Amino acid sequence: MKKWLSGFLLVLAVGLVLAGCKSEGAADQGSTEDIDQEIVVNAMSEPPDLDPALATDTTSGWVLDHVFEGLYTKDKEGNPVLGTASDVQVSEDGKTYTFTIRDDATWSDGSPVTAQDFEYGWKRVLNPDTGSSFAFYMYYIKGAEAYNKGEASVDDVGVTAKDEKTLVVDLEAPLGYFDELLTMWTFYPVKQDVVESDANWSASEDTYVSNGPFKLTSWEHDSQVVIEKNEEYWDKGVVKLDKVTYEMVNDATTYYQMFKTNELDLIQTLPTDVIDQEKDSEEYKETPYFGTYMYMFNVDKEPFTNAKIRRAFTLAVDRTSLTENVSKAGETPAYAFVPEGVETPEGDFREIGGAYFEEDAEKAKQLLQEGMEEEGWDELPEVTLLYNTSENHKKIAEAVQEMYSKNLGVDIKLSNQEWKTYLDTTEQGNFQMARMGWIGVLVDPVVILDYYLGDSPNNRTNWVNEEYDELIAQAKVEQDEQKRYDLLHQAEEVLMEDLPFNPIYHYTNTYLTSQNFKDIVYPVNRYPYLKWAQKVSE
Structure with missing residues (x-):
């Protein structure tokens, strides 16, 4: 399956990811230094929860995938690659993973990301009191299911921070797609002091701390979410956009018209009555x-x-x-x-x-x-x-x-x-x-x-x-x-x-994407990924 997935996503990347965007040659013809690196997309609705432990929907996940990063992340072709971890060692029986956290992995508040942040975050997901609907994704971990169901202690869970940079994970059985699994938001780290100092830490930009390529800078509930480039991110050099605005426009006719009047740069789920007329457009993606x-x-x-x-x-x-x-x-x-x-x-x-x-x-x-x-x-x-x-x-x-x-x-x-x-x-x-x-x-x-x-x-x-x-x-x-x-x-x-x-x-x-942008990735199981996106013309 992984061999197929790699090949499929490579084809997808070549055929769809960059399709319709301005060519490399066009982008090279002029400098982008004077272009405001901002994009406005339509989330359609309010993200129900931006807490990695509690989010269950694709709208929340769209934001979370940009403001957090797990031990693994995805490359442009959709393959799992090391993210916040710089190294991983797997035991011969395939049941024990030892991760090394990057020395330059940093939270958006400037403090270092540690192995303890992952141990705390994962065990928090599994804690029955948290009420995480996605806790079952962690049941591959030794003792995770029993703890989540109140049948064992948290100490029985096979997730241990040996020191600040070393995280050891023990599985119940070998899992061939464990690296892929760890790219989902449920496995993101969270900062213990931030979480425990405010029960509503994830509902406001004032208390939100994350470790991804972007950070939350504004959340006007039921209106818009704004994320901006995280200068503390270890791989910030690949991030070209300074700002991403998620509007929350639910009416399909309205957000289609907003795209046509350049108020939105990317929309998804096109109104059904415009699909036939848009299918031949360079802005259209399916x-x-x-x-x-x-x-x-x-x-x-x-x-x-x-x-x-x-x-x-x-x-x-x-x-x-x-x-x-x-x-x-x-x-x-x-x-x-x-x-x-x-x-x-x-x-x-x-x-x-x-x-x-x-x-x-x-x-x-x-x-x-x-x-x-x-x-x-x-x-x-x-x-x-x-x-x-x-x-x-x-x-x-x-x-x-x-x-x-x-x-x-x-x-x-x-x-x-x-x-x-x-x-x-x-x-x-x-x-x-x-x-x-x-x-x-x-x-x-x-x-x-x-x-x-x-x-x-x-x-x-x-x-x-x-x-x-x-x-x-x-x-x-x-x-x-x-x-x-x-x-x-x-x-x-x-x-x-x-x-x-x-x-x-x-x-x-279905998407409409402004031709002013390149390097937007369109995964087969997520909404568009903007880590590498760049505005090349006004």
Whole structure:
């Protein structure tokens, strides 16, 4: 997989990362010294949390990836490379990693980054009192799961700062993609005295301390976030931008017009009605995005307590029509959970697994009737589909609403909430059916399938299946690559049989980026990375 990932991202870098940006030759024709090195991008909504231990969404992650750095970071081609660590030694059995922290690794307040900062930050994520929804990503570490579940002491966790510059990490079993895993924000360090001196340290630029290429300098909540070049960053020489402004404009028509009037330099998720006219523009980019757009079913809320009714609502959606006529961004209709893009010894994981169902309105009606008879219902309980506020989500929800009326004879209601409120509502289980997207932090099936683990805080459906959980657990320690993928296929089959969710499509991201910039990176599982970006013309 890593060999494929490296090659794929190299192709992506050559074909997409720099595409549409001003050529090197053009940039060299004039000096950029007199050009203000600033870029304005659209985050669309308020980042729910800029604490690395608590962030669970791509909007927060977009900012965090610029203001923090882990032991590993990514190069321009998307490969994991040493970041805040200058060296790593791996034991012969692959279970112990010894990291050396860079001598010049520094916090934005000028103090040195230490191994203790990583030990504290990781154990804080695992501390049950922290309530981190992403703590399970650390379960590969010895003793991490037991501590997080209150079954062991923090001293049993295999993360130890031997001295200020030496961090030793012990794993439960060898993990071939551990370097890749450590690039995600959950594994960033945090400064203990900063965190413990103010419970709201991550909500204001006045108390925010980080160690990445940029630092937080302004946060006007529900309006904009501003980050500026961190002069204390060890690799500051590669950072060309002095300032990045994240605006929070949710209405697609509005932010599209702001791009056209040069108020925004980069926008994503284009309004569906402008995609056709923009596709031939040099500013347009369409990039793979390793994730799935779906509707979650709350299996504890009627009518989705019934598996046949869940399947009926799944079979009644015409995904081809949605992707071709509504979203229009080149997405792939989803008939499973794991997207394409993972190369296994036998071929692409998705192609090997195939589709788990076909759209079938007549079958959907039959299953709906059978499910209602099993429950003793003469009529279906009222159904409300909840989505987070977005013009594109609204259009898709309205199209799905029409499909249910036509194909099932069911009239559902629609409701929307702003992103932060929406996350709270779904986390509390106050929904019947709700939109969600899940992006793999790694290009690997396990990080997609992790979503529906019974004890995953991200699984908001209340669906728990012991067979599914056990298959995922076995896959995580299986050292034979093909056997590992076989176990993951079996797990996905269990998931798709019960269907606690309705997969709609596998993502493609659409962007418009000003031609005034070069060297913006467009990863397959993150939003655009601006570490190397440079403005070359006004």
